[in-house]
Amino acid sequence: MEERNEPNIPRLDRHRFDGVGQCIYCGETDDLRDEHIVPYGLGGNLVLPDSSCGACAEITSRIELKVLRGSFRPIRVMRGIQSRRKHRGAPTKLPLQVRYGDEWETIELPHHEYPLLLHFLVYDLPGCLEPEAYTEGLRVRGHLTYSFGPRPEQVVKDLGADEIRVSQTDGPSEFAKMTAKVAYSMAVASGAVDPRRGRPEVVRSVLGELNEIGRWVGMVSRPRQWIRDVLHYVGIKRDREHNLLIGEVQYLTDTGTPTYSVVLGTLDDVYVTDLALRTPSG
Template sequence: MPRGPHHYESKGACIYCGARDQSLTDEHIVPYSLGGSHVIRRASCLGCADMTKRFEQKVARDLWGDARTAYNAPTRRKRERRSHIAVADPDDRSRVLSIPATEYPAGFVFYQMGKAGLLQGLPEQLDLSAAWRLVVVSDDKRRAEYHERHPGKLALQFRHVPDAFGRLLCKIAYCQVLTALDPGDFRPICLPFITGARTNLSFVVGSSEGKPEPENGYSLSTMAFGSGSKLMLIAQVRLYANTSAPTYHVVVGDVSGRYDVGRVVEKLGPQDEIPPTSRPWFPDILPLPFWTSR
């Protein structure tokens, strides 16, 4: 994905429901509230735009609200942005501390997941999300300065929203693949998880272990594996990549048939020459039961 703001042309229909006879709005691949600057033009009908907005807001406000305020993340409501963050005193929960936003070392809470269930050859009925762990990315320097000013008064505030977070990753990954492909080029495996028609997000979403090297902004990429007649499309998503944030993978879709696989491979262009076993999203077994059962 190119650095800096970039626009991709409309697909001529809503990328989520396929509606053509309605007004279509632009779709930020990564939400604007999370710093997204890449946009698919006229990509979402009003109903689907409202659907994605709901889970995007849960992540932006409930999971990362204080952190976005503390680090002055983009917002369309700048006049409403708080100058102070209210923090419950850890030693007296009835007392509220008002901390200047520029001093508060709010952490970005992420979910560490393990490999997506589909890529482990597991059935969709097996939900792995109970094993997702919380990890916090914060500014060490600001946290140390805060402790000097307010010893023992640091409290992390957030709301647990694993479903919204997983759906957000699916939406970003789906849009990432659509920067190179059209909706009709592949079967969109992750789409029912975006819309909420299917709910076991751990089946298609996962993350790698370890702390990757910092990058600028966010990092998105499209990967593929398979054969000349069957191809699986994977998108890697890393938000706030300038920190030690996890790298996520999403099973976006698949392609069947030699002609269609060849056309998709041509559109995607050359893939990085990385040994399959060194890719954290590479399947544990091949062929995948997901494919052989269809």
């Protein structure tokens, strides 16, 4: 694991960028809403004003809520990450699948006793980098599991069980679409992409117009990074080898989680900046 130290990259708790004046997803100019680059429920206070119409905001919000109230909900509650409802309505106990011998059963444990296991999917390269191997959807190779709270082996011992299993309630598609939305909106905010000149193809997959999110979202081999006291990392990078503009997104950066890559366009089509973002925790 690599600890990366980049003092030249701004660390922003909150910021309002310049507004776009049209929906960055469809070009609509009426009924515009503020767009949170990183979802508010993940600690996102970086705002792109007047940049999402009501219809597109409903689509992206539905995607985000599927993840925020699914696999990410326990860690949001445990860490006290901001919530519009201040986590009212969040369950006080979480379901856990437990195996005793040949039988599985589901029990519920309070947060402080629960083995918070967060699965981060491992994707192949974005399909546009291997077009001969890509058809549709996502190409998932596996997952990496990160443990928060009590260690799983201790929970197994305390329960007198043979095995435990934590279910993940959101799908790989929602997570990939949310990640693409984060990278794209950051590219717009930083000036790397001007939606008034046309939207990247990945946007059509975010909105559900095409089932090709894996063509633009994936993972490029690179050292894992761990940045102290930082909740998330979003970067906009030049890939000169492939002549592409790439968004990089890493959630819970202080835990050394994987970095996801989002292809946003070619360097011929966009104005590129090296601006990146760290969102500090707490």
